[in-house]
Amino acid sequence: MTFSFNLLADLQQMFQYQFMAHAFEAGTVVAIIAGIIGYFVVMRRSSFAAHALSHIGFAGAAGAVLLGISPVYGLLLFTSVGGSMMAALGPRAAHRDVQIGTVLAFMLGLGVLFISLYTGYATEAYSILFGEILGISSSDVLLTLAAGLIILAVVAVVYRPLLFASLDEDVAEAKGMPTFFLGIIFMLLVAIATSFAVQVVGVLLIFSLMVTPAAIAQQLAKRPTRAIIISVIIALIATWLGLFISFYEPYPVSFFITSIVFIFYIFVRFVYRRIKPLKVYQANSQEIETDR
Amino acid sequence: MQSKIITAENLVAGYPGNIVWRDASFDIDRGEFVAIIGPNGAGKTTLFRLLLGLLQPISGTIKIFDTQPKRGNPLIGYVPQRHLIDSEMNVESLELVRLGFSGKQWGFSISKKDRKAGLAALEAVGSLELAHRGLNALSGGELQRIFLAEALVSNPELLLLDEPLSNLDMRREKDLLQLVNNVVRSRNVTALLIAHNINPLLPFLDKVLYIVNGKVATGKPKDVLTSERLTDLYGVPVEVLRDSRGKFAIIGIEDYHGDQI
Numbered sequence: 001m002t003f004s005f006n007l008l009a010d011l012q013q014m015f016q017y018q019f020m021a022h023a024f025e026a027g028t029v030v031a032i033i034a035g036i037i038g039y040f041v042v043m044r045r046s047s048f049a050a051h052a053l054s055h056i057g058f059a060g061a062a063g064a065v066l067l068g069i070s071p072v073y074g075l076l077l078f079t080s081v082g083g084s085m086m087a088a089l090g091p092r093a094a095h096r097d098v099q100i101g102t103v104l105a106f107m108l109g110l111g112v113l114f115i116s117l118y119t120g121y122a123t124e125a126y127s128i129l130f131g132e133i134l135g136i137s138s139s140d141v142l143l144t145l146a147a148g149l150i151i152l153a154v155v156a157v158v159y160r161p162l163l164f165a166s167l168d169e170d171v172a173e174a175k176g177m178p179t180f181f182l183g184i185i186f187m188l189l190v191a192i193a194t195s196f197a198v199q200v201v202g203v204l205l206i207f208s209l210m211v212t213p214a215a216i217a218q219q220l221a222k223r224p225t226r227a228i229i230i231s232v233i234i235a236l237i238a239t240w241l242g243l244f245i246s247f248y249e250p251y252p253v254s255f256f257i258t259s260i261v262f263i264f265y266i267f268v269r270f271v272y273r274r275i276k277p278l279k280v281y282q283a284n285s286q287e288i289e290t291d292r
Numbered sequence: 293m294q295s296k297i298i299t300a301e302n303l304v305a306g307y308p309g310n311i312v313w314r315d316a317s318f319d320i321d322r323g324e325f326v327a328i329i330g331p332n333g334a335g336k337t338t339l340f341r342l343l344l345g346l347l348q349p350i351s352g353t354i355k356i357f358d359t360q361p362k363r364g365n366p367l368i369g370y371v372p373q374r375h376l377i378d379s380e381m382n383v384e385s386l387e388l389v390r391l392g393f394s395g396k397q398w399g400f401s402i403s404k405k406d407r408k409a410g411l412a413a414l415e416a417v418g419s420l421e422l423a424h425r426g427l428n429a430l431s432g433g434e435l436q437r438i439f440l441a442e443a444l445v446s447n448p449e450l451l452l453l454d455e456p457l458s459n460l461d462m463r464r465e466k467d468l469l470q471l472v473n474n475v476v477r478s479r480n481v482t483a484l485l486i487a488h489n490i491n492p493l494l495p496f497l498d499k500v501l502y503i504v505n506g507k508v509a510t511g512k513p514k515d516v517l518t519s520e521r522l523t524d525l526y527g528v529p530v531e532v533l534r535d536s537r538g539k540f541a542i543i544g545i546e547d548y549h550g551d552q553i
Contacts, residue, residue: 043383156400157398157399158398159399160396160399161396163391163395167387170370170374171392171442171443174344174368174372175364175396176363176396177395218382219382222382222425
């Protein structure tokens with residue numbers, strides 16, 4: 001396949017291949033949910049917990065492979081149980097780096113054991129660890145879509161209480177909000193999002209879709225709704241562009257996705273911030289004028 | 293309207309196997325500005341937790357607005373003691389204040405009611421110009437005003453402020469107290485404020501509630517603030533001085549090295 005500068009023709013050619021069409025479909029859903037959930041992960045400062053959850057999922061995925069079922073079910077089971085336990089251990093549990101790290105390493109080790117018991121060692125482990133979006137089946141796409149819709153529906157319902165509990169847990173608790181219950185809901189959302197995002201970037205690279213786009217967005221927008229939209233857009237651009245490039249270049253999709261996200265991050269962190277402050281200040285004073 | 297907002301009788305507070313203080317009987321009237329003082333770990337925040345319904349008394353009774361405290365009482369505005377907001381928390385102030393108003397509602401909000409209420413609360417604390425600033429870009433004093441707006445946005449009748457003065461310089465301390473005092477007087481709100489240094493509070497207070505050595509007592513500032521009682525309270529020598537205008541000043545003698553020079 002060669003790249004032409006006629007993008008439409010390129011895309012038409014690309015979508016003739018079913019695996020590319022599936023990859024784009026699943027990738028789109030995953031980018032949207034990862035972008036949204038990622039914002040709450042960053043807000044709650046639970047990025048390490050989310051990272052750990054994907055490693056816990058690795059053991060589940062490997063176990064599922066060993067049993068001859070789709071890794072996604074193992075991921076869902078392990079991340080949901082692991083996530084609920086983290087939430088149940090207490091609201092501050094997400095910040096217990098050492099404990100989480102200990103469980104994380106153990107789970108990764110367990111995954112290695114399961115994988116070694118399974119004869120197809122290398123390829124399966126590789127695809128769980130680093131993602132294998134190009135090998136996604138049409139039933140996986142449907143399952144991903146279903147999970148995406150569930151996540152969107154739940155987020156639409158819990159949006160404000162979850163945001164409040166994430167921003168200001170003590171006041172939310174005093175106001176009688178079910179912070180414990182919200183913590184569990186949140187971790188379950190992370191669990192589901194993680195389980196499906198693993199298909200795209202794999203267990204080890206989950207940060208690039210679940211955390212980094214949201215962290216970038218948070219630098220760019222002070223209003224949660226805007227930040228969530230930006231986070232989704234960054235995740236989408238990275239996924240689409242990554243898939244697009246990988247169609248022409250023989251390197252892993254997850255490498256391209258993580259690199260694009262990283263470039264965004266570097267740009268915002270070091271370039272954008274230097275040129276921005278003055279403009280922000282001006283925009284703010286205008287907004288205040290209109291409020292009065 | 294009854295004038296007693298909080299009444300406690302023979303109240304014992306603490307956690308299983310660890311009584312923090314006992315035999316507390318006191319009451320607080322509507323519209324009073326009350327300072328809660330006492331050494332670290334004496335159980336000042338424990339009292340707030342009881343009032344908020346986050347902790348059950350071990351024995352005795354406590355009533356707030358004539359009923360048992362329960363979690364989520366909309367008549368209470370609470371500002372917990374906070375460590376500095378995470379430097380990554382780039383969320384605009386107005387958003388936090390709005391959540392104080394509508395954070396309990398499920399689903400997305402289409403109405404702009406919370407926005408209006410949020411802006412009004414920010415105006416009430418004189419911080420409208422901070423509405424669109426990120427929380428991570430605010431100073432300690434500015435943050436405390438935002439937190440106060442967040443507590444005021446739901447129009448509470450009782451304010452519980454847990455050490456809002458820590459991390460503030462003297463000027464900001466005075467500004468914030470003036471602000472709380474204005475709220476108390478203009479809205480006939482009752483405010484309980486936990487503090488370490490009582491000096492800046494003295495011009496505003498109606499009552500002092502002090503917690504020490506497992507006991508709770510209340511009184512008018514001039515009755516409580518005597519050298520003997522405060523020395524007893526903190527367990528270190530404390531002297532209460534009056535300046536030429538009759539104002540109090542309280543110093544720990546240990547800190548006062550003037551006579552040694």
